[in-house]
Amino acid sequence: MVLTSATVDYPIVIEDDLIREELIIDVPLVMEPVQWRECCIYKVPKKLRQVNKEAYTPKLISIGPFHHGEKDLRGENGLRDEENENVRRDMEMLKVRYFKDFCYRTGKCQKEIARIIEENEVKIRHCYAEISKLNSEDFVKMVLLDSTFIIELFLKNDAKKEHEEDYILSKPWLKEGVEQDLMLLENQLPFFILKELYDQISYSEKNNEISFLDLACRYFSVSKLKIQDGKEVKHFTDLVRYSYCPSIQYTKGRAITNLYSATKLYGAGVMFRNDEESQSRLLDIQFKKLPFLKIFPCFDISWFLNCLPCLKCFPCFERMQTLLKVPTLIIDGGTEICFRNLMALEQCHYPSESYICNYVVLLDCLIDTSEDVDLLVKEEIIANALGSNEAVANMVNKLSHEIVENNSCYDDLTQDLYTHYNQGCNHNMASLRSIYFADVWRGTATIVGLIVFGFTFWNTIRPYVIK
Known part of the structure; x- marks a missing residue:
């Protein structure tokens, strides 16, 4: 803090028909707190x-x-x-x-x-x-x-x-x-x-x-x-933050305001996948959807891969799904402390590069209840070493309290997810998958039923078709 004892006299003249008075106000030359160029260690707000x-x-x-x-x-x-x-x-x-x-x-x-x-x-x-x-x-x-x-x-x-x-x-x-x-x-x-x-x-x-x-x-x-x-x-907080920063070049956009939870997105046909690439970082989140699936969502074959999961090893079939690829997040007793300090650093020192804050806000949107955590644990997006899934949901929902987010590196991603969710056909395909192709046995029964129905229908119309 730089202070000086010098003062400046500002004459204030008040004119009136009867009174002419000059007031002198002493204003100390107090400068704002100095923000040194080297400043990087802060008291948490x-x-x-x-x-x-x-x-x-x-x-x-x-x-x-x-x-x-x-x-x-x-x-x-x-x-x-x-x-x-x-x-x-x-x-x-x-x-x-x-x-x-x-x-x-x-x-x-x-x-x-x-x-x-x-x-x-x-x-x-x-x-x-x-x-x-x-x-x-x-x-x-x-x-x-x-x-x-x-x-x-x-x-x-x-x-x-x-x-x-x-x-x-x-x-x-x-x-x-x-x-x-x-x-x-x-x-x-x-x-x-x-x-x-x-x-x-x-x-x-x-x-x-x-x-x-x-x-x-x-x-x-x-x-x-x-x-x-x-x-x-x-410093060391900065060192840990660098290890999380995304390697993908994201375009900064609006703060996240309109994203549905993980279970809702799953209900609209978004398949969550653990990004197992060795070079991927925690914040490298990608939405994968072939352009023609946006026009013809009926060609999304996630329902078929649910019946025959062995086919997922073929990249051509894997690409025929709408995927949200997310690296695994390990949540344990130290996760909250780590994230809170990284976010505090960004709020104080990196307001325009608040990648950790962006990630936590995105995670908060995806997780509303323990059912969302159940889904993400099942898909190996979250490794829960904290205890119950409800405890994870409560922790994530509190992480972003009092965090100010002016922009987000996940704006394009959330807009794509929002658009996908609001396409009615995606809900229909997801319902088809969840009702008739939820697992191998139900999918097999559905296919056998369709085959039997096809033969029955053919036997019914064959006398009229073949003369």
Whole structure:
């Protein structure tokens, strides 16, 4: 925030038949909060935080200034407040131990490592949307302990066999909890300072073979190939977001307002397919429909493939269906926290490239009830590790609360689905499929019945046709 004590006098003259008076109003030259070019780490907006506060608050370990020194970190597995304090204290002590391990590994003293942070202190501060109240010494010390902890943790994780007894890596629940904390938007350090520390410290030849970006990708189980060329990773939340961004070039359009649920679309003949291509990303959703099927929907043979599923291995038959191809989404206990932080980042930093928000809004439209989840689980679009299908539906329906969506990359897709649904013939073909060709046995019975009816009809008219 840039303030100045100077004032500007604006004379306001009020003229009246009897009164002529001049008022002087002192207006301080207060500038708007400075948005530094490096700014990329934000406090989650209050409206989003109110929906689910715990999704944005670290459980076990604080990183960066936003939660530095807090005593109310959420405990894991419902720990009591006293136990929460013990866990927090243990993790702060662990930072010091990791720092000593880091100094031993690199052969550098504290001053040499701290000097790199001191030289970049202003740039680091500019990365945060809110000004830290820490003085220079405390700020550098905080960044020093947090950054060396992260680098040392990544190195230990990359050599698991050598560190099987490590305090974090030896406890799966703790390892998972720390990993989840390290991707929270408010719990970040700028990526550039971590990379600079890693690059400027002389490691062994073995460790020099791997970049810090590779280390981070391995830790968060993210493919480096999914980081687009020319894109600069700003922090770990940004890194995880890049792994989800679509590889397909979508055209931005209107926000989604008119899409039917999965069961309704299925009732109109849309077949859901799991996109099993190895290069596909979570957000790569495609609507597949041959042009002539738009004119002649009766040639949609999904009813026939339901009777003979073995024919689906032939691409020519597969293309004769109306398909919505969606990569599998694994939903577990950490899915909501992950999505909420990615969406918060987009709301603050990527308002014109809010791909995660677009995807969640689309998912919310497709899922209204547990029946929609049942269908998507059956078609392997959703892998439910959360529990009941109703729990999944409730979670998805709440994800988009207070999310502002000005445009969507799925506008063309939703318009195609909307048009398809409103074609009456598609409903008739879908009813034919669901009533007479729902499975192999019913389809076989239908075909046998048609054959018997054909022979009966022929025997009836044959005396009149053949003379």
